[in-house]
Amino acid sequence: MNIDLSRRGFLRLAGAGVAATSLGAMGFGEAEAAEQAHVRAFKLATTTETRNTCPYCSVACGIIMYSKGDVKAGETAELIHIEGDADHPTNRGTLCPKGAALKDFVKAPTRLTKPRYRAAGASEFQDITWDEALDKIARAMKDDRDANFIQTNEAGVPVNRWTTTGFLAASATTNETAWLTYKTVRSMGIVGFDNQARV
């Protein structure tokens, strides 16, 4: 057969070819289908605001926590953003690189979620219930206090101190936690008591 195509033949076929492929691929829609200009949806819409202060340094910047769900309403609340509180006289909404990233501190992968116990010589932690943990602690304290509590010194003066158990208090817990801790520790006579004021 003669593969010499007539000019028209060729053009027709070629044209058809192009048309077929492009239409077939529905390419022409593409350009017009370009997404319209838009900005990201404002992510704080319909979140719950809670006033708090930054837990890091002692400037105590005011912060607003934005969460899905409301703790006060007894709902589970998931923190989605933290930002400086513009109404706060000290920081006026500003935050440092630590404060600005507080949300990811709260949600740090290394947050603790379960009580854990490491037995003497063990190379790993194992989970333990709160009850077991607290009973262990109470027992250990009672035994140590009864065994080592100093009621009077050589001179026979009542001194009522307990030196074989110590307590390091935090630097960022609330006054209220501090007060309850103080009461607990002092009432037992613990003198090895300190906080992070120096370091």
Next chain:
Amino acid sequence: MVRPVYSEPGDRIESTRPVTVSRYRGFIRANHWVTALSLILLLLSGLAFFHPSLYFLTGLFGGGQTARWLHPIIGVVLFVSFMVMFIQLWRLNLPTPDDKAWLNQIGDVVKGNEENLPELGKYNAGQKFIFWGMTLLIVVLIVSGIMIWEQFFGELVSIPTRRWAVLTHALAAVAIILVFILHVYAAFWTRGTLRAMTRGTVTGGWAYRHHRKWLRELAGRRQNGPAE
């Protein structure tokens, strides 16, 4: 006996009544069409990035992201297939004194008055021009193309260099498209040419008209060669 200088060893006269001459073997033909197809796809996707009014062409490839991904890959395919072709064809595309005469009478060429032209070997100057033009532009395109291949070479090339590369790539692309048009056009305008790349053979008349030295040489080789 005389060493052929106007033909490839593979070229031969297949039949004598009427005369048909084998011009391209199957492998070269296949390879040529791979190159051709790649070039067409590159042209379509490239033009889409080249000019907003042609951006719709990305649709042929299923959108801008895929077109962006595919274009350089096809580029590599073209480069490889063309190089193979180059290795096979470069020798007979070296310039000869006849080319000068041919060029001097380019007017007759365009008018199709070949009787006024000198006898030619397997390729005329025009074909050689397309061959070398393609070669040069493909090299320029692959080099500049790799420089702006964001996905793999983004970090390796400084931004000022990439600016030059992207400009060069665009200019070379325009040029190669022009060469391509000329090539396609010539193939159709010169009747009886296309079959060389489809069936692989041409008629004796075609060979006699356009590449008589080539035909002469093949004829001679047939005569003095081993008898059938």
Next chain:
Amino acid sequence: MSETAPQPKTAASNPPVQPIASNLLPSDVVRISATKDVPQPDRQLTKVAKLIDVSKCIGCKACQSACIEWNDTKPEVETNVGVYENPHDLTPNMFTLMRFTEWVNPETDNLEWLIRKDGCMHCEDPGCLKACPAPGAIVQYSNGIVDFIHENCIGCGYCVTGCPFDIPRISKVDHKSYKCTLCSDRVAVGQGPACAKACPTQAIVFGTKEDMIAHANERVEDLKSRGYENAGIYDPAGVGGTHVFYVLHHADKPSIYEKLPDDPRISPVVEGWKGVTKTAGLAVMGVAAVGAAIHGIFARANKVDEHEEKEAEKLVSSGGSDDRGAV
């Protein structure tokens, strides 16, 4: 103008939590990548700007932190390579970066620690937008914000070649280009960008370009009173001015601030490529194609005739020799 967003001021207000409609609409777009004749917007938003006062910056990176948090990006934890810059460069996950330069002032022989917040300058004449081949992937709003519409981005990296400040970064993950949006989502509801809100010393402030220029001038005066005669504003005209601009203590030599371009403009190479090459190139190709077709249709084809077929048979039978001479 009544339509325009309430003017945001750094830390002037806390973000709203009630749903509020965006004030940056498709109709506020004045430039769109790879798109000709964008319809004139029916309103002109007040031009906004972020002022970065390098002389007030303490390099604390609060802007980086706030940027990460607001945009929910996840820059990776790299290593220390002997400098304070971390991450080491802008990335698809880090839209802004503190760049630190230890510069000994030749006049006073005193060390100065120049700390510049790097990031998108939101040029009035954006090179990225000019270079972008994807229609609608880069837009400019009438308030000056240049924003990437990622759905339309094809990841070609042309914006990188277009930008005079080396800002856009292409993600290896989704192959889309990323940079500072000037917190367009915040500005759209009348808030300043997250970095400006956070900045402890308010070295970063945000508002109308007019206000920011006025504020910048005050700052320059203060700096001059403290002995920085060359203090000044960096709002480069080469790109038509920017919507993120600097106060520098040494405005006479921007390049000491970790390679801040002295006179940034869209590269002439890019201009050439996106200008004459684009149009002329298309024209030439079009003409050639059409020309070839027409010539093919109307000009006489180059045909082989019967006589030549016969001549060929003669030639072949004669073993290649004829009147033209033998082998």
Next chain:
Amino acid sequence: MTNSWTDIKNTDLVIVMGGNAAEAHPCGFKWVTEAKAHRGAKLIVVDPRYNRTASVSDYYAPIRPGSDIVFLMGMIRWMIENDKVQWEYVRNYTNASFLVKDEFGWSDGLFTGYDEEKRDYDKSSWDYKMGEDGFVQTDPTLQDPRCVWNLLKAHVDAYTPEFVERICGTPKDKFLHIAEMIGECSSPTKTMTSMYALGWTQHSKGAQNIRGMAMLQLILGNIGVRGGGMNALRGHSNIQGLTDIGLMSNLIPGYLNIPTEKEADWATYMSTRGFKPIVPGQISYWQNYSKFMVSFMKAMWGDAATAENDWAYHYLPKLDVPAYDGMRMFELMNHGKVNLYFCQGFNPILSFPNRGKMTEAFSKLKMLVVMDPLTTETSHFWQNHGIHNDVDTAAIQTEVLELPTTCFAEDEGALVNSGRWLQWHWAGATPPGEAKHDTWIMAQIFLRVKKLYQDEGGVFPDPILNLTWDYADPNEPMPDELAREMNGRALATVYDPKDPTKVLAEAGQQLSSFGHYRDDGSTMGGCWIYAGSWTKDGNMMARRDNTDPDDTGMFQNWAFSWPANRRILYNAASCDPQGKPWDPSRKIIEWTGEKWEGYDVPDMPVTAKPGETLPFIMNPEGASRLFSRGMMRDGPFPTHMEPFEAPIANVFNPRMRGNPVARVFESTADQFAAIGDPEFPFVATSYRLTEHFHYWTKHNPVNAALQPEFFVEISEELAAERGIERGGRVRVWSKRGEVWAKAVVTKRLRPMQIDGKTVHVIGIPLHWGFVGAAKKGFGPNSLTSQVGDANVETPEFKAFMVNIEPSAEEPVA
């Protein structure tokens, strides 16, 4: 802070020395930029490193770590020599005119009464000459050679600018330039504020560093005024509160003291706490001590504390040593004398000095309990992490309990900031998993121990069984209940002593002021300085009115500031002896003719006449102290003491090692590098970086990305000398340990010329450990020594000697 963060905007000159406010307190530092912008204030930074604060300063000068006293005494000398003294202030409001005992003296770097054996002073000579009338003898003309002013003059005479350059390495011209700037603030209408932090406290003579600046501020008349003061930038969000509430070995809330063995009974205890005024007509506020003490005892033990049993005084432990502070406890641990230890939101393995010893000590515990929102190095001290925690796990017999607690976002209550503001916050997130509030945990521990004593009996259970625990839900006392308890309430009707018919508080009612505290058992209150924080009108700490009339920076109605909502301490000193403000443009309060009034709560009984009553009412002198009598263990004046590890010997007395009265433990006495030890030629100092908070934020992937890996900072000169590359790995070691770090080679550190020697300083940031999101690293505490400040035992983290060398990749241990 004597003043507040917001008050800093009122200053004319800020000196940041012994701190790095921009780096560690960026948002508080904002007020420095405000002062610069709106008052044209200037900022001076004096620091071993050109730090982030210096990057925005008007003037910077370098200083060798541990030589601050020399610089400060040099300043005082220059002020006196150049008559840059706020004379009226000094004459009237300081003890400049008080006469000092003739026996008192100073020579060879030591004050009179030093006992080398005891490493202590007999302080009897460090006191005033008292007249027969029981009042101190004075010479208002300041002529008497024994008056404090003349003794001070003589004391600082050695600290010439040349001497400062020789010891501190601060170029003389820079020192003099700063002196000029500071000198201007001796004018009554110009003030300087001092912002300092652990750069001054973490020395074996930290308290004396601070006294040095306090004295300078008094001489300039800058205490009690707007834009002035001594502003200690506390490091942690509620370390002020935890100290206020007395969570220390020797403290009772409100800075009352735990008795010592010598104070066997209540009478003896109170006898040393009368604080009778020693100048005529003075008010001495501590005369109310018994009211605060009795109300505290009632808060603790309620009805079990009665007048008859001396308010259950015997329930209180009595100390045999000054304090069982952290470092002493770890020393005892090391001797196997501690069995059980609790860490509540505290990571001592990285925070306390001499990590090697710390690990040994913890390994000797029977049980360690860690309560924390995060997993910590302390709770993992037994786990092997290669070179980062190279321990023999199997050999460590300590049981460890790691208890998950809530963090700020999940709890409610008050934190006290550096400016003494008690600010309430609310919970906004649900605790993760089984995490619990610390209050719940403490209640559980207490109740379970109590139950054991109820069931089994045991040693001296009374203080436990009788502890007040009248909470709605004993298992989880609520923050508001606890806050009310600290504020205090009337147990019986409280009447106004001046008018017995006037009721100040009905029985059961919250008290509105510590002025209503009584020592007859009719009131209770856990922390007298917090009185007024939760009154019958409700929670004052939750107030959010941020109006500030006339932009004074007081914010009187924002939250609550102790004491008595006072924002600026000693604010009566902002007025001249006629009761008029020194600087009318910066008025705080003034005397109207019959009472004090103004923007702040007067630090003075509102009807006490100026001139008659002196403004420093917490001192029996009524005056501030340039000479601190026997109040401090290491001297009534600051005197130059080298750090325990130093490149040169003490030029006053080469035999003197560090602070001559600082506590040195036997077990670590041999762990100091000798003076000039060639193996440890470089001075090291530790500090924070702004990208991180202590050892917390390395758990935060964001902050970890901003500052990922442990590094040390060295000068280009030292790098060249030791062949160290920028970004290369180095090994740094001291007499006590070694660390591996990346090297940041910088122009911001320069070698210094000290007493003819070239001295290099190496900067060692903290923040890295072996758990969390950041790269594993070390803390400076692997290198530092266990010695602390002679008065308050703050460890010497800021000046010690090390060596450095390039190191191949981290060796695998």
